Amino acid sequence: MVQSVDRALTIISLVSQNKDGMGVTELASHLELNKSSIFRLLATLVSHGYIEQDSETKKYKLGYKPLELSSILLESIDLRLEAKPFLKELETLTNEVIHLVVYDEGEVIYIEKLEGNETLRTHSKVGRRAPLHCTSVGKVILAHLPQAEVVSILDRKGMPKHTENTITDKESFMVELDKIRNQGYGIEFEENEPGITCIAAPIFDNRGVIVAAVSISGPSIRMSEERLTELRNYITSIGGKISSRLGWRAISRQHR
């Protein structure tokens, strides 16, 4: 571990948490380092575009480099490219909010979001992370991970309550994961955000390993039994199609 690199990257994180930016002295105080040290680290980050200094307030804010890298990153994700037309299809079919997420370090990250008819406002956004235990995509991913890894994640991350419906009992949760694995899709009834219900399907890679999930989100008042049956058919079909594009063979499911 290179300490000065660690410090510089910590500065970026701190600065990103302050929309109005942060000053040298403030950063020095937070990190318990000398102002001149902070100044030098900032200068290096500025020269690479990660940070820029507001000419009026002198405060340091995020620069555009992360935006450039993120554009490159999203374009390099084959899954996202292959999935795009299917997500469009799903949006057209359902007129709801569509998400594509990948699994990373015990959480999901949104890498694509289609707004549907835009009557629904959710907290999700490309680039944001979300917990596994109370999102439909998260539950679907956990359902297909090895048991030991699931236990490890739940131990590390806990199961914090987001709404009245959040499942916080571990044993109930494991039963829920079994059910999801068996039926091939998962539903989240207002477990993450009040008033919103989501249904998700897993996406497997060519080796049959779960790598992502796709979901449909809508206001709970629109999610009748009939509607959910309809969405279930769409989401499992699209999940299968995307997986196939990645080289996954459904025949492995038949052998189960």
Next chain:
Amino acid sequence: MVQSVDRALTIISLVSQNKDGMGVTELASHLELNKSSIFRLLATLVSHGYIEQDSETKKYKLGYKPLELSSILLESIDLRLEAKPFLKELETLTNEVIHLVVYDEGEVIYIEKLEGNETLRTHSKVGRRAPLHCTSVGKVILAHLPQAEVVSILDRKGMPKHTENTITDKESFMVELDKIRNQGYGIEFEENEPGITCIAAPIFDNRGVIVAAVSISGPSIRMSEERLTELRNYITSIGGKISSRLGWRAISRQHR
């Protein structure tokens, strides 16, 4: 300038240019550094999420941290937030591709893009940079910068030819900028990409300084004289509305 931070950030840039990732030895060769130095720098970048190691190939690729930071950055740009409804309006009115760009270090960066009716495929993408001299948004921005700064930028960046229509003669270009400044909008006739015509308007902040530009792009075959007149009216109107939202007062234009 902190050398080890400079090296670490250079590693991120190098890695981002290789979709399939890069190995320790390959990076060491590029940077003419020792493998163990590279290894330690990579380990620090991995721990912060900027880089991750592909478990199969052992190669190092971009991690998700830039995506997270970019999401935070875009949300923190007041201009983008204020402009969003106007861009939607413009998309609805014209059914063409709409761009919002900011000026940064002698280039423009796309911070918003609406696809219109999706019959047009352009190279632009949120997060990407583009040159000033051959884009409608770039020319509009240059038209409202101080002359000395324009000259400095042209000296540094040059005026590379992108198409048969790219203006590469400096004097002709300055005349073009004068025209754009006087008429309050700029047009780019296939100067950046063949077959595509764009029309842009400036966006000023509360101090009357140019900070951004908004544009409409379409296939040249659709851009009749009549159509361009129509789009000109839309784009100058929207440009003015967005500027007003940022506290710019049109009265300063009347005094010119």
Next chain:
DNA sequence: CATTCCGTTGCTTAATATAAAACATTGTTT
């Protein structure tokens, strides 16, 4: 099976990052 290459680790020291002190500038208080 032997050789080569790559990623990773332990250890030493040369080079750099760090902090103290000082300075310049800006903002605040009297």
Next chain:
DNA sequence: AAACAATGTTTTATATTAAGCAACGGAATG
């Protein structure tokens, strides 16, 4: 308007870390 305080920036000395050498384990190649 003057004095004071705070912040950002620069210079300099040295303590600490980053860097590189050598070696190792594992994978790939001939």
